[in-house]
Amino acid sequence: MKGFFDYVPGSSYLHRLNPLTKLLLALMICIAAFISANHLFLVMLIVLNLGIGAQAGIFTRSVMLLKGLLKLCIIIFLLQVLFIRDGNVLVKLPLNIFITDGGISSAFMVVFRLVTATMPLALMLSITQINDLSNVLVTKLRIPYPYAFALTTAIRFIPVFANEMTGIIEAQTSRGVQLDTRNIFKKIKLVLPLCVPLLITSVRKIEGSAISAELRGFHLRTKNSCYKKYAVNINDICVIMISVVIVGSAILVNSIF
Amino acid sequence: MIHIENLSFRYKNGRKPALDNISLTIHEGEFLGIIGGSGAGKTTLSYAINGVIPHHFPGDFYGSVKVANTDTFDTTPGRLSLKIGSVLQDIDSQMVSSVVEDEILYGLENFSVPGDEIEERLLSALEAVGILPLRYRAIDSLSGGQKQKVAIAAIIALRPKVLILDEPTSELDPKSSEQIFDLLKELNEKYGITIVVIEQKIMLLSEYVKKLAVMDKGRIILSGNVRDVLGHSSELEEIGIHCPRVVSLSNSLRDRGADVGGVWINLDEAEAGIRRLIYD
Ligand SMILES: Nc1ncnc2c1ncn2[C@@H]1O[C@H](COP(=O)(O)OP(=O)(O)O)[C@@H](O)[C@H]1O
Ligand SMILES: [Mg+2]
Numbered sequence: 001m002k003g004f005f006d007y008v009p010g011s012s013y014l015h016r017l018n019p020l021t022k023l024l025l026a027l028m029i030c031i032a033a034f035i036s037a038n039h040l041f042l043v044m045l046i047v048l049n050l051g052i053g054a055q056a057g058i059f060t061r062s063v064m065l066l067k068g069l070l071k072l073c074i075i076i077f078l079l080q081v082l083f084i085r086d087g088n089v090l091v092k093l094p095l096n097i098f099i100t101d102g103g104i105s106s107a108f109m110v111v112f113r114l115v116t117a118t119m120p121l122a123l124m125l126s127i128t129q130i131n132d133l134s135n136v137l138v139t140k141l142r143i144p145y146p147y148a149f150a151l152t153t154a155i156r157f158i159p160v161f162a163n164e165m166t167g168i169i170e171a172q173t174s175r176g177v178q179l180d181t182r183n184i185f186k187k188i189k190l191v192l193p194l195c196v197p198l199l200i201t202s203v204r205k206i207e208g209s210a211i212s213a214e215l216r217g218f219h220l221r222t223k224n225s226c227y228k229k230y231a232v233n234i235n236d237i238c239v240i241m242i243s244v245v246i247v248g249s250a251i252l253v254n255s256i257f
Numbered sequence: 258m259i260h261i262e263n264l265s266f267r268y269k270n271g272r273k274p275a276l277d278n279i280s281l282t283i284h285e286g287e288f289l290g291i292i293g294g295s296g297a298g299k300t301t302l303s304y305a306i307n308g309v310i311p312h313h314f315p316g317d318f319y320g321s322v323k324v325a326n327t328d329t330f331d332t333t334p335g336r337l338s339l340k341i342g343s344v345l346q347d348i349d350s351q352m353v354s355s356v357v358e359d360e361i362l363y364g365l366e367n368f369s370v371p372g373d374e375i376e377e378r379l380l381s382a383l384e385a386v387g388i389l390p391l392r393y394r395a396i397d398s399l400s401g402g403q404k405q406k407v408a409i410a411a412i413i414a415l416r417p418k419v420l421i422l423d424e425p426t427s428e429l430d431p432k433s434s435e436q437i438f439d440l441l442k443e444l445n446e447k448y449g450i451t452i453v454v455i456e457q458k459i460m461l462l463s464e465y466v467k468k469l470a471v472m473d474k475g476r477i478i479l480s481g482n483v484r485d486v487l488g489h490s491s492e493l494e495e496i497g498i499h500c501p502r503v504v505s506l507s508n509s510l511r512d513r514g515a516d517v518g519g520v521w522i523n524l525d526e527a528e529a530g531i532r533r534l535i536y537d
Contacts, residue, residue, distance in 0.1 A: 007395050214338070215345075217339075
């Protein structure tokens with residue numbers, strides 16, 4: 001998890017967009033992914049995600065993200081293949097399990113969708129400063145500041161917790177606890193107790209953050225407190241139009257094929 | 258400026274009181290150091306001063322804390338923060354932003370500092386702690402010490418009348434620690450800011466602060482001028498605070514009847530004192 005959500009400074013075209021535009025683009029790609037029922041279109045969206053990563057100078061991170069999703073994808077793929085029985089039977093397995101062409105097709109669809117819908121949010125967070133996001137949510141979308149703060153704090157703490165978890169796992173491993181077992185159930189049984197200390201430190205940290213915000217005038221903040229201005233310029237309009245086109249294409253492709 | 262009277266506090270889920278009948282007065286313009294082993298109640302005391310206790314942590318609260326004649330019980334930490342700037346112990350949770358610049362801006366924005374003043378305050382705060390080049394860096398990419406400097410800059414930018422810092426140099430190297438204390442000294446002497454600093458490094462503290470309070474098990478067991486407090490090095494030793502050797506030396510000479518003429522707190526003083534003892 002570490003390193004998928006934390007901000008990567010930069011000055012690329014995408015970095016310089018209005019945070020709302022980036023959020024919109026990410027959401028539109030997600031929506032397109034859920035609407036689309038076309039394998040090729042979904043693959044193209046994945047390529048688009050990678051392209052976005054490349055443009056923003058975080059291509060390696062995008063690839064890592066894909067790799068990170070791979071395990072989950074394989075599990076979901078297998079479940080889909082084994083339990084969906086639509087279409088023609090290709091292979092008959094014991095225990096009354098069938099592998100069908102419909103199952104395979106739908107498995108690919110679900111996996112592609114999962115990837116397409118996960119990547120944009122992670123990429124968006126990588127190139128957007130969390131405070132900018134919170135500021136536009138408050139000033140432009142009129143979301144009450146406490147909610148925006150809660151949301152951005154949660155996002156900000158993901159890498160912190162991931163770090164903490166790595167630390168705990170390392171500490172346990174160095175004490176001889178065998179965590180790298182292949183048996184997934186065994187692993188869950190070993191890792192679960194470690195989540196308790198993680199939960200405790202998490203609560204502590206979030207509490208600390210709330211105190212810190214409070215001690216710097218959290219309650220004094222108003223809609224107009226924000227110092228930076230977030231203009232919408234021609235680049236934003238272009239990207240907004242592209243986002244709409246992406247969703248439109250998803251619908252169009254669905255209706256044609 | 259800060260007036261604490263018979264303050265006791267027990268956290269809701271704590272067995273023993275974290276603060277046990279504390280009385281302490283901090284005058285305007287004072288530079289006070291608080292020292293004590295871990296778990297002594299230092300952080301809790303700082304929370305009692307900035308209003309986090311009793312407003313954020315529930316528990317049994319007895320006694321009173323007044324800051325600039327306002328009882329902390331009757332106000333909120335948010336309103337108190339206009340007077341008291343707090344640098345917390347846990348640096349990671351102190352941060353509310355992902356970029357250094359935003360971290361400094363946060364309080365300035367909340368306090369409605371006028372736009373044309375913000376940039377200047379931002380720059381001078383970064384400059385004061387020596388992290389101007391870090392302005393656009395991601396906070397995740399900073400070292401613990403750098404984060405500590407960011408946290409301090411974020412509070413200094415708010416220009417509070419009272420500054421309370423909880424172990425602000427715990428992750429800093431000796432040189433940076435001195436740099437921070439030099440800055441605190443300057444704020445104290447030049448702008449008359451009242452400073453309360455919690456610190457484990459007694460050497461560093463005694464060189465800068467004028468007054469010391471020593472905490473153990475929720476109580477203040479010693480307090481007063483630095484030299485008076487350091488005169489009790491064996492009591493300090495008992496609660497795990499190791500005084501500089503010259504301090505212990507002058508105290509044990511004194512206890513054996515030698516006229517050391519006040520505690521020696523650095524090598525120069527020790528040298529002068531020993532010369533006097535030998536030649537007089
Ligand atoms: N949130 C809390 N809930 C319950 N007990 C606490 C809490 N925070 C601190 N304590 C307890 O209060 C005592 C004083 O802690 P603290 O003020 O953090 O000490 P110090 O800062 O001197 O290390 C300790 O015994 C600690 O375990
Ligand atoms: Mg503490």
